[in-house]
Amino acid sequence: MTSDALPGTADPTTLSACQDMAAEFRRRAALHVTADVALLDACAELGELAGAYLKQSGYAPSAGAKGVAGAPPSDRVRAEFGDALFALLSFADAAGLDAEAEFLDTMNRYEARFAGAGSAAGSGGRSGAGTGERRG
Structure with a gap:
């Protein structure tokens, strides 16, 4: 990631800072979106x-x-x-999610899932975000 911050913004070195920058841009541009609209935009x-x-x-x-x-x-x-990425961060903001916390939680789950698995990811098992697993 580059350290080229936009004028008047924080250095975007964290996902939380990027989420805040996206929210600030939407505020300045009067782009008020609900979570459902933001999710549809992210899919598009x-x-x-x-x-x-x-x-x-x-x-x-x-x-x-x-x-x-x-x-x-x-x-x-x-x-x-x-x-x-902007659309996903906008969805996170509109849905009340902390994108960085959710990402770190996901990384911890993946680390635990694949710890000691060796080459399990290449053995035909499902891996990645599309596993359908829900946080419990």
């Missing part, structure tokens, strides 16, 4: 990110984490990622 932005990434890859099978033949993400992919 994720779709746009997927479209940009697929277009960059030529709709080819996955080329791995480095993109197509090691090419860096395009400007369009980067922009759509930023839009999706």
